[in-house]
Amino acid sequence: xxxxxxxxxxxxxxxxxxxxxxxxxxxxxxxxxxxxxxxxxxxxxxxxxxxxxxxxxxxxxxxxxxxxxxxxxxxxxxxxxxxxxxxxxxxxxxxxxxxxxxxxxxxxxxxxxxxxxxxxxxxxxxxxxxxxxxxxxxxxxxxxxxxxxxxxxxxxxxxxxxxxxxxxxxxxxxxxxxxxxxxxxxxxxxxxxxxxxxxxxxxxxxxxxxxxxxxxxxxxxxxxx
Amino acid sequence: xxxxxxxxxxxxxxxxxxxxxxxxxxxxxxxxxxxxxxxxxxxxxxxxxxxxxxxxxxxxxxxxxxxxxxxxxxxxxxxxxxxxxxxxxxxxxxxxxxxxxxxxxxxxxxxxxxxxxxxxxxxxxxxxxxxxxxxxxxxxxxxxxxxxxxxxxxxxxxxxxxxxxxxxxxxxxxxxxxxxxxxxxxxxxxxxxxxxxxxxxxxxxxxxxxxxxxxxxxxxxxxxx
DNA sequence: GGCGCTTTACTTGTATGGAAGTATGGTTTA
DNA sequence: TAAACCATACTTCCATACAAGTAAAGCGCC
Numbered sequence: 001x002x003x004x005x006x007x008x009x010x011x012x013x014x015x016x017x018x019x020x021x022x023x024x025x026x027x028x029x030x031x032x033x034x035x036x037x038x039x040x041x042x043x044x045x046x047x048x049x050x051x052x053x054x055x056x057x058x059x060x061x062x063x064x065x066x067x068x069x070x071x072x073x074x075x076x077x078x079x080x081x082x083x084x085x086x087x088x089x090x091x092x093x094x095x096x097x098x099x100x101x102x103x104x105x106x107x108x109x110x111x112x113x114x115x116x117x118x119x120x121x122x123x124x125x126x127x128x129x130x131x132x133x134x135x136x137x138x139x140x141x142x143x144x145x146x147x148x149x150x151x152x153x154x155x156x157x158x159x160x161x162x163x164x165x166x167x168x169x170x171x172x173x174x175x176x177x178x179x180x181x182x183x184x185x186x187x188x189x190x191x192x193x194x195x196x197x198x199x200x201x202x203x204x205x206x207x208x209x210x211x212x213x214x215x216x217x218x219x220x221x222x223x224x225x
Numbered sequence: 226x227x228x229x230x231x232x233x234x235x236x237x238x239x240x241x242x243x244x245x246x247x248x249x250x251x252x253x254x255x256x257x258x259x260x261x262x263x264x265x266x267x268x269x270x271x272x273x274x275x276x277x278x279x280x281x282x283x284x285x286x287x288x289x290x291x292x293x294x295x296x297x298x299x300x301x302x303x304x305x306x307x308x309x310x311x312x313x314x315x316x317x318x319x320x321x322x323x324x325x326x327x328x329x330x331x332x333x334x335x336x337x338x339x340x341x342x343x344x345x346x347x348x349x350x351x352x353x354x355x356x357x358x359x360x361x362x363x364x365x366x367x368x369x370x371x372x373x374x375x376x377x378x379x380x381x382x383x384x385x386x387x388x389x390x391x392x393x394x395x396x397x398x399x400x401x402x403x404x405x406x407x408x409x410x411x412x413x414x415x416x417x418x419x420x421x422x423x424x425x426x427x428x429x430x431x432x433x434x435x436x437x438x439x440x441x442x443x444x445x446x447x448x449x450x
Numbered sequence: 451g452g453c454g455c456t457t458t459a460c461t462t463g464t465a466t467g468g469a470a471g472t473a474t475g476g477t478t479t480a
Numbered sequence: 481t482a483a484a485c486c487a488t489a490c491t492t493c494c495a496t497a498c499a500a501g502t503a504a505a506g507c508g509c510c
Contacts, residue, residue, distance in 0.1 A: 011293060011463065037492075047465040052492080056278055060285035068236060069471040069492050080375040087373055088380075091316040148312055150305040155313075158379060236493065262462070272495045277462080294462050294501040453510080461502070472491070479484080 013050035016040070017057045024063050024074060025160055026129065027167040031076040031222040035064065061160065076224040077164055079216065082209065085158040090205045092155065093139065097185060097201035099146040101194040108145035109190060112138060116182050123175045131175055132166060138182055142201075145189075162208070168219070169211045177207070238275035241265070242282045249288050249299060250385055251354065252392040256301040256447040260289065286385065301449040302389055304441065307434065310383040315430045317380065318364065322410060322426035324371040326419040333370035334415060337363060341407050348400045356400055357391060363407055367426075370414075387433070393444070394436045402432070 010018075023029045035055065037048040055072050058064035062081070066072045100108075115138040122131040136159065143152040181204040188196035216223050235243075248254045260280065262273045280297050283289035287306070291297045325333075340363040347356040361384065368377040406429040413421035441448050 013463080036490095038490095048492095049464055049466090053278070053281055053463095055492095056281050057285055060282055066492075067472095070473085071491055078375075081378070084373060084375040084379055087320070087376060088313070088317050091320040092313050095312070095316040148309060150303075150309040151312060153306070154309055154383060157382070238493080261460095263460095273462095274494055274496090278493095280462095291462080292502095295503085296461055451510105453508105455506105455508080457504105457506080459502105459504090462500090464499075465497085467494105467496085469494075470492090472489105474489085475487095477484105477486075480482090 011050070012046055013053040016044075016046075016050055017054035020054055020058060021061070021063070024058070025163050025167070027164060029074050031074050031164070033074040035072040035074065037072075061157070063160065077161060077222055079212070079223055079225045081161050081225070082165060082212065085162050086205060086209055088158055089155060090202045092151065093142060093205060094198040094202045096142050096146040096148065096151070097189060097197040098194045099148075100142060101189045101192055101197040103145065103147065104189065104192060105145050105147075108141055109186065112141045112145065112182075112186050115141065116179060116186065119175070119179045119182065123179065128167070128170050132163065132170065135178065135182075136163075142185075165209075165212070165215065168222075169215050174211070178204075181207070236275070237271055238278040241269075241271075241275055242279035245279055245283060246286070246288070249283070250388050250392070252389060254299050256299050256389070258299040260297040260299065262297070286382070288385065302386065302447055304437070304448055304450040306386050306450070307390060307437065310387050311430060311434055313383055314380060315427045317376065318367060318430060319423040319427045321367050321371040321373065321376070322414060322422040323419045324373075325367060326414045326417055326422040328370065328372065329414065329417060330370050330372075333366055334411065337366045337370065337407075337411050340366065341404060341411065344400070344404050344407065348404065353392070353395050357388065357395065360403065360407075361388075367410075390434070390437070390440065393447075394440050399436070403429075406432070 020029070020035075029035075037051045037055065041048045041051045055064055055066060059066050059072075063075055064072055065075050115134050118134045119131055119138070122128075122134060139155070139159075140149075140152045143149050143155070181200065185197060185200040185204060188200050245254070245260075254260075262276045262280065266273045266276045280289055280291060284291050284297075288300055289297055290300050340359050343359045344356055344363070347353075347359060364380070364384075365374075365377045368374055368380070406425065410422060410425040410429060413425050
């Protein structure tokens with residue numbers, strides 16, 4: 001709110017946290033992987049304390065599990081947590097789509113269309129990371145368009161569990177279907193059809209996890225519950 | 226999942242965190258209050274390190290704000306965050322009520338009625354803390370009854386912002402209204418009326434914040450946004 | 451009187467040493 | 481052979497010292 005002018009150098013602990021957080025969400029650190037304070041500390045040439053504090057923050061996010069005197073491990077993907085995230089996002093984003101269809105703010109809708117165009121490009125280029133990042137922005141814009149940008153802050157926490165999964169399962173077919181569904185949502189909103197917008201949003205979020213059973217079967221050691 | 230048999234003594238840092246967390250939610254540590262690592266550490270006779278780690282976890286919860294080299298403060302209540310929490314809970318618990326009305330699991334519904342009875346008792350006794358705790362359990366039971374207990378884990382984070390507010394504003398009138406609305410929700414579920422159950426749940430959650438403007442006017446220094 | 455520098459007393463951030471607990475592999479013992 | 485014991489090498493946890501930055505009070509100067 002106030003100090004957006006000056007940018008102070010982020011602390012060592014924050015940098016380590018950001019680094020680990022990004023690697024976990026991208027699947028570079030797979031579920032079950034072991035982390036070591038001393039190992040990471042010596043690797044990047046700092047003391048154990050900042051690394052330890054980064055672990056604590058990862059633990060609060062539910063992305064790491066600290067077992068006292070035993071070790072720290074990347075959390076496995078909780079199936080029930082993923083399903084809960086889906087249920088919550090279906091309910092909330094369904095409401096947001098309905099709201100947006102009755103408001104139809106021109107600027108936000110244009111930004112959403114721009115993201116869909118970006119998704120076409122990222123899909124053709126095979127840029128999975130870029131695609132998922134644009135996907136995130138699209139859903140965030142839905143909250144903005146509904147006049148509840150702050151809602152996205154809370155949904156983002158839920159997305160992290162789902163994103164780990166999507167980095168594993170995102171294939172060409174899914175990307176094409178995702179883009180088509182995004183367009184469906186936006187078209188319904190543009191038409192001012194609240195009912196259709198809610199249904200499209202709910203359908204989209206529900207089908208996002210159709211591959212979950214296959215992923216569990218293929219990589220059982222990455223999941224729990 | 227596995228080690229529920231043996232209970233290991235919680236670490237010093239966890240105990241400090243639990244203590245602070247509880248005090249913040251109850252309003253004993255008001256928004257804007259200043260925290261000091263050294264002060265708390267010497268007060269309870271430990272070193273700064275565990276206290277510091279408790280601060281970090283409070284920061285992840287959004288309940289404290291750590292300003293580097295300046296100090297740590299209890300977060301003010303973000304109005305937009307509270308409104309977001311309400312929107313999310315309306316959408317999600319509306320769906321949960323609808324689901325429960327179609328399932329009608331007898332055991333869970335009995336437990337919900339028992340909580341309502343407890344709320345009557347706590348109300349008569351003027352036990353505000355006990356009332357709010359029973360209120361929490363009632364809403365948690367709604368998730369359990371719908372077969373999605375894990376959803377409550379996520380909703381609990383959102384509740385913390387709202388609970389700080391409720392500890393400030395909870396008066397006799399609100400408690401009576403709350404109990405009546407809980408009963409409405411449960412009755413609609415028992416009747417198997419999904420539509421009425423969803424409406425009752427949404428109405429209840431929406432009206433939970435009717436006193437927000439008054440609270441902001443009365444204690445402006447506790448709020449932000 | 452009022453502006454500006456300096457000192458001083460704070461704050462959190464990082465490094466390091468040791469304490470306590472855990473797991474593993476080798477050794478001893480029956 | 482097999483089971484119990486023990487040494488050892490880990491892990492996270494806590495305490496302590498110091499570093500780096502902030503803020504405010506005090507003092508000198510104009």
